[in-house]
Amino acid sequence: MTLLAVFLMAGTLHAATPGYLTLFNAVRKSDIIKITDLLNNGMQVDQTDEVGNTALIIAAKKGDNRMVELLLAYKADYDHQNETGTTPIMIAAKYGNKQIIKTLLNNGANYNVRNNSNLRAVDYARIYRHQDCIALFNQLDFAG
Numbered sequence: 001m002t003l004l005a006v007f008l009m010a011g012t013l014h015a016a017t018p019g020y021l022t023l024f025n026a027v028r029k030s031d032i033i034k035i036t037d038l039l040n041n042g043m044q045v046d047q048t049d050e051v052g053n054t055a056l057i058i059a060a061k062k063g064d065n066r067m068v069e070l071l072l073a074y075k076a077d078y079d080h081q082n083e084t085g086t087t088p089i090m091i092a093a094k095y096g097n098k099q100i101i102k103t104l105l106n107n108g109a110n111y112n113v114r115n116n117s118n119l120r121a122v123d124y125a126r127i128y129r130h131q132d133c134i135a136l137f138n139q140l141d142f143a144g
Contacts, residue, residue, distance in 0.1 A: 020047040020055075027055045027067050035070060045074045052082030060088040060104070063097045068104070078109040085115030093121040093137075096130035111137060 023043055026034035035055075039045055046054050056076040059067035068088075072078060081087055089109045092100040101121070105111065111121045125133035 019043055020049055023047060023055050024049065024058050027058045027064070027071075028062060030062075030064055030067060032066070032070060035067070039074045045071055045076045046080060048082070051084075052080075054080050054082075054088075056080065056088045057082060057086070057091055060091040060097065060100050061095060063095060063100065065097075065099045065103055068100050072103070072107050078104050078107050079113060081113070081115065084117070085113075087113050087115070087121070089113075089121045090115060090119070090124050093124040093130065093133050094128055096125070096128065096133055098130075098132050098136060101133060101136060105140070111140060 019038075023035065023038055023045075026038065046056075048054055054076065056068065056071045056078065057080070059071055078089070079087055087109070089101055089104045089111055090113075092098075092104060101111075114120055119127075122134060122137035125137060
């Protein structure tokens with residue numbers, strides 16, 4: 001029995017595990033060629049792991065704006081919420097990635113979505129004291 005079969009039987013991995021792991025690993029390595037190849041050959045851009053994370057959430061956490069832009073070009077769901085209700089823009093705010101926040105906003109991301117803990121992206125920026133991100137969100141609130 002393969003290791004994958006053992007994990008599947010134990011219920012710790014989804015049946016789509018090999019696909020999402022391949023995609024997630026390519027995102028972690030910033031392997032544009034691999035990601036493009038996978039997505040051009042039918043891999044779904046919004047596959048999730050066992051807690052509902054997508055490749056876009058991984059790219060936002062990594063702080064790689066090129067990966068974020070690439071995944072958005074393949075129509076990644078910029079407002080996808082994982083099991084805790086966390087979105088890519090919340091992750092970008094948590095890690096102080098202002099450029100990724102801008103990229104997500106420019107593609108239509110909703111910065112006012114609340115997660116299961118009732119937190120918004122700006123709340124993450126405040127908790128982790130990312131002043132430039134807080135200022136960006138404040139500008140949006142005043143402009144709206």
